[in-house]
Amino acid sequence: xxxxxxxxxxxAIVYIVAAIIPSYFILKSRNTSNNNNHLRxxxxxxxxxxxxxxxxxxxxxxxxxxxxxxxxxPLSMTVLLLFGIIYLVTTLRIKNKKQQQQQQQQEFKT
Numbered sequence: 001x002x003x004x005x006x007x008x009x010x011x012a013i014v015y016i017v018a019a020i021i022p023s024y025f026i027l028k029s030r031n032t033s034n035n036n037n038h039l040r041x042x043x044x045x046x047x048x049x050x051x052x053x054x055x056x057x058x059x060x061x062x063x064x065x066x067x068x069x070x071x072x073x074p075l076s077m078t079v080l081l082l083f084g085i086i087y088l089v090t091t092l093r094i095k096n097k098k099q100q101q102q103q104q105q106q107e108f109k110t
Contacts, residue, residue: 005061008057008061012057012061015050015054015057016054019051022047022050023047025043026043038093041090042083049083052076
C-alpha cells in the first residue's frame with residue numbers, strides 16, 4: 001500500500017513538471033499584443049486539466065479514494081472533454097474565416 005502511494009506521488013510530480021510548459025506559455029502570451037486569444041484560452045483549459053490530475057493523484061495518495069475516483073476523475077475527464085470541444089470549435093471558426101476571406105478575394109478579383 002505504501003509503495004503505491006509513492007508511485008502516485010511521483011505521478012503527481014510528473015504532472016507538475018508537465019504543467020510548467022503551458023504555464024510559461026500563458027505568462028508569455030499575456031505580454032504580447034497579438035491576436036492569439038483563442039490559443040491562450042485553450043492553453044488555460046489544458047493547464048486546468050493538468051492541475052486537476054495533480055490534485056487527483058495527491059488526494060488518491062492520501063487515501064481518499066472515493067473523492068478521487070468518484071468526483072475528481074470524472075471532473076478531470078469533463079475538463080479534458082471541454083478542451084477538445086473548444087479546440088474543435090475554434091479550429092472550425094478559423095477555417096471558416098479563412099474560407100470567407102478567400103471567397104471575398106476571389107469576388108474582388110472578378
